[in-house]
Amino acid sequence: xxxxxxxxxxxxxxxxxxxxxxxxxxxxxxxxxxxxxxxxxxxxxxxxxxxxxxxxxxxxxxxxxxxxxxxxxxxxxxxxxxxxxxxxxxxxxxxxxxxxxxxxxxxxxxxxxxxxxxxxxxxxxxxxxxxxxxxxxxxxxxxxxxxxxxxxxxxxxxxxxxxxxxxx
Numbered sequence: 092x093x094x095x096x097x098x099x100x101x102x103x104x105x106x107x108x109x110x111x112x113x114x115x116x117x118x119x120x121x122x123x124x125x126x127x128x129x130x131x132x133x134x135x136x137x138x139x140x141x142x143x144x145x146x147x148x149x150x151x152x153x154x155x156x157x158x159x160x161x162x163x164x165x166x167x168x169x170x171x172x173x174x175x176x177x178x179x180x181x182x183x184x185x186x187x188x189x190x191x192x193x194x195x196x197x198x199x200x201x202x203x204x205x206x207x208x209x210x211x212x213x214x215x216x217x218x219x220x221x222x223x224x225x226x227x228x229x230x231x232x233x234x235x236x237x238x239x240x241x242x243x244x245x246x247x248x249x250x251x252x253x254x255x256x257x258x259x
Contacts, residue, residue, distance in 0.1 A: 105191035107156025117164035119195035123231035131164035
């Protein structure tokens with residue numbers, strides 16, 4: 092997996108001060124995407140162990156609330172397979188910090204077991220490490236700059252922890 096950028100101090104992509112990882116590779120191709128260069132799976136640099144260690148170090152500061160993963164598209168199956176063990180490491184190392192993830196795919200359609208078009212063998216595990224999911228494609232006709240943490244009004248902020256607690 093490649094990544095396009097790491098922001099070690101980010102306040103735009105989730106609550107608090109965050110570390111943000113912009114992965115490469117996306118098949119959604121939203122019109123008006125702010126990060127279209129990351130559609131290419133080969134864009135940027137390789138997501139190596141050294142890069143992962145660098146992110147872990149950046150997360151170690153007390154003022155950092157957590158990690159945000161966006162792209163590109165984290166839920167492309169190729170990216171899920173690389174991100175899942177890393178997200179597990181983040182959760183085990185920093186259980187007090189949260190993980191936000193942005194996806195152009197819909198949680199209850201594309202990522203659901205059995206017939207979700209982006210569900211693969213690690214999807215449920217990956218979702219298990221994510222606290223907040225912002226889902227849905229960016230739709231330029233629904234762009235709304237007044238929305239917090241979203242670009243268009245169709246996108247949802249889903250508290251996956253609350254959903255998991257409801258299902259218990």
